[in-house]
Amino acid sequence: MSVTAASGFSANGVACGIKPGGALDLAVVSAATTVPAAGVFTTSTTAAPPVLVSRQNLASGSAKVVVINSGCANAGTGRRGYEAATKTVEAAAEAYGCAASEVLVCSTGTIGPQLPVGRLIEGLPTELGVDSEAGGAAAIAIMTTDSVRKEAVVKSGGYTIGGMAKGAGMIRPDMATMLAVITTDAIVPADRLHRSLQSAVNESFNSLNIDGCQSTNDSVVILASGASGIEPDPGRFGASLRELCRDLAHQIAADAEGATRVVAVRVTGAAHDAEARAIGKHVADSDLVRSSFYGGDPNWGRIFGALGVGPGRVDPEAISVSYEGVTVAQRGSGVTFDEQALVSTLMHGDFVVEVTVGAGSGRATVLTTDLTPEYVRFNGERS
Numbered sequence: 001m002s003v004t005a006a007s008g009f010s011a012n013g014v015a016c017g018i019k020p021g022g023a024l025d026l027a028v029v030s031a032a033t034t035v036p037a038a039g040v041f042t043t044s045t046t047a048a049p050p051v052l053v054s055r056q057n058l059a060s061g062s063a064k065v066v067v068i069n070s071g072c073a074n075a076g077t078g079r080r081g082y083e084a085a086t087k088t089v090e091a092a093a094e095a096y097g098c099a100a101s102e103v104l105v106c107s108t109g110t111i112g113p114q115l116p117v118g119r120l121i122e123g124l125p126t127e128l129g130v131d132s133e134a135g136g137a138a139a140i141a142i143m144t145t146d147s148v149r150k151e152a153v154v155k156s157g158g159y160t161i162g163g164m165a166k167g168a169g170m171i172r173p174d175m176a177t178m179l180a181v182i183t184t185d186a187i188v189p190a191d192r193l194h195r196s197l198q199s200a201v202n203e204s205f206n207s208l209n210i211d212g213c214q215s216t217n218d219s220v221v222i223l224a225s226g227a228s229g230i231e232p233d234p235g236r237f238g239a240s241l242r243e244l245c246r247d248l249a250h251q252i253a254a255d256a257e258g259a260t261r262v263v264a265v266r267v268t269g270a271a272h273d274a275e276a277r278a279i280g281k282h283v284a285d286s287d288l289v290r291s292s293f294y295g296g297d298p299n300w301g302r303i304f305g306a307l308g309v310g311p312g313r314v315d316p317e318a319i320s321v322s323y324e325g326v327t328v329a330q331r332g333s334g335v336t337f338d339e340q341a342l343v344s345t346l347m348h349g350d351f352v353v354e355v356t357v358g359a360g361s362g363r364a365t366v367l368t369t370d371l372t373p374e375y376v377r378f379n380g381e382r383s
Contacts (some may be wrong), residue, residue, distance in 0.1 A: 002151030003029050004135035005162030006185040008225025011134050016123025018071035018109075018116055024141035026123050028092070029066045029181050034102050035225050037063035038194035040201050042218035043174045048075035048084040050105040051219055053089060057101050061190030063223055064098040066181050067105050067124070070166070074107040074115040075216040084117040091121040106179050108144050108166060109227045139164040143178055145378075147255055152247040156240040159186035159228040165220075165248040169257040169379065171210035172281065173201075173218050180205070180220040180248060182241070183298045187231040188224040194371030196238045197222050204245035207277055207366045209284040210256045211375070220245075253367045258375030262350045263293050263368050270362030275312045279357060280366030281308035290371035296346035298323045300334070303355060312357065320356040 003011050011029045019025040039058045041051050057063065067088055074081045085105050093100040107115065128134065139149035143166050150165045167178030188196070201220060220240075230239075253262045265283055270276035283289055286306040292299045300321040301341040307314045326342050329335060345351070 001134040001153060002135045002139055002162045002164040003181055003183045004130050004132065005153045006030050006160040006183040006225060006227070008035070008185050008227035009183045009223070010128035010130045011138040012125040012128045013137030013139070014123055014125045016069070017054045017119040018069055024086070025069060025071045026120060027138035027141035027303060028125055028128060029138060029183065030096055031064050031223050031225050032130055034062050034064045034098060035223050036061060036188060036190040036193050037221060037223045038197050039052070039219060039221040040102065040188055040198055042215060044214055044216050046076070046216050048073055048107060049077060049085040049108045050074055051217060052082065052104065053085040054104040054219060054221070057089070057104055060101060062102060063104050063221070064102040065092050065096045065104070066108070066221060067092045067103060068179060068181070069115070069120055069141050070108050070144050071218050072107060072109040072115045073111045075111045077112070077114050077251045078355055080114055084115040087117050088120060092124060095124045100173050104221055106217065108142065108217055111216060116323045133264055135164070138275050140383045142166040145169055145257055150248055150251040152244050152251070154240045154244045157232050157236060158230040159184060159232060161186070161240055161244050163244050163248055165252060168255050170213045170215045171208060171252065171256070172214045173208060174214055178215055178218055178252070182220065182222040182244065183382070184222065185225045185228040186237060187226040187229070188237060192234055193222055193224055196234070196241050199238055200242040200245040202277070204249040207280070207364055208249045208253060209281045209366055209368050210253060210259070212285040213367050242329040249367060253369055256369045257378050258372045259369035261293065261370050263370065264352045265365070265366045265368060266352060266354045266363070267357060268354070269318065269356045269358035269360050270312055271360045272362040273364055274362070276362040276364035277366065278311040279307065279314070280364050282306060283355065284366055284368035287371055290368065294370035294372050295341060298328050298339070298342050298346060300329045303353070304329065307351060307355070307357060314357045316356045318356065322354045324351050
């Protein structure tokens with residue numbers, strides 16, 4: 001189970017006619033009552049109307065219902081798009097017995113087309129379930145180019161955290177992820193919930209770079225029912241939430257459009273963690289670097305070149321690079337290694353690249369993937 005694993009939540013996923021062929025395209029997650037809630041959203045200046053509406057509604061620090069549609073991003077839709085998001089909120093409030101300000105909305109799909117809001121409202125499910133089947137249907141309904149649903153559960157200290165996410169392309173978050181909904185039955189006030197979520201996001205979704213393209217719709221929200229009766233230690237809860245978010249982020253990377261492997265770029269020696277994360281994401285922005293990952297080529301020169309034009313003050317003589325624990329460059333120069341053996345290791349499956357950029361305490365791990373011909377073919381087609 002995912003979003004229904006925590007007590008006090010129900011969900012469902014249905015087909016409302018946004019996608020063709022009767023595919024599931026509308027998910028609802030609801031708490032039994034209004035509960036503490038928090039969210040982190042895209043920093044894009046072209047953020048979609050549902051992001052604007054959800055940001056506004058979360059100002060109170062509480063929510064009851066999350067409505068997510070796939071098949072249409074409702075982005076680049078102007079005033080009509082904002083009105084559609086507002087109508088969705090109002091209809092869901094009436095359907096699930098809460099105030100409009102207690103409804104959050106998310107959309108995912110193609111940018112530009114207007115949301116068929118009439119179909120969405122008519123399709124709002126009248127029955128929500130608490131079992132794994134209901135949670136799974138919701139996770140399927142939010143998928144777009146995903147090939148598999150993405151769910152995770154962490155149990156700790158008598159409480160549960162569950163989550164679902166979607167994402168396979170247009171992924172370089174500077175906030176959260178493409179879309180994610182997280183629920184917990186722990187007792188956590190809204191301000192602490194937001195701090196814990198932001199920290200977890202930074203170490204998971206904000207450390208994910210698949211294709212260098214930030215979305216207009218990126219949103220992650222968390223609701224805390226308190227139904228377990230457990231008020232956890234903040235540090236322990238934060239660690240559990242980070243574990244769940246890292247799990248979902250890895251699932252997104254593993255399902256990336258056209259990808260054949262997940263590569264973890266571990267950056268150390270930066271001035272601080274945020275700088276290390278920025279450096280790692282910059283390295284993963286390089287088409288040359290990611291193409292070398294596809295070939296299983298330990299071409300550290302691609303990484304060296306990217307570091308020279310990236311964020312932070314990187315001393316070239318401080319740069320060291322290793323692939324799967326094999327050092328290929330040290331203090332800015334190449335070193336002798338068994339190239340044939342390393343290439344054989346890298347030819348198949350996921351691997352880790354470690355990059356040292358200085359003597360600072362900053363460190364971060366950024367997840368990315370290889371750049372494949374299939375990715376180009378997939379995104380060269382009209383969507």
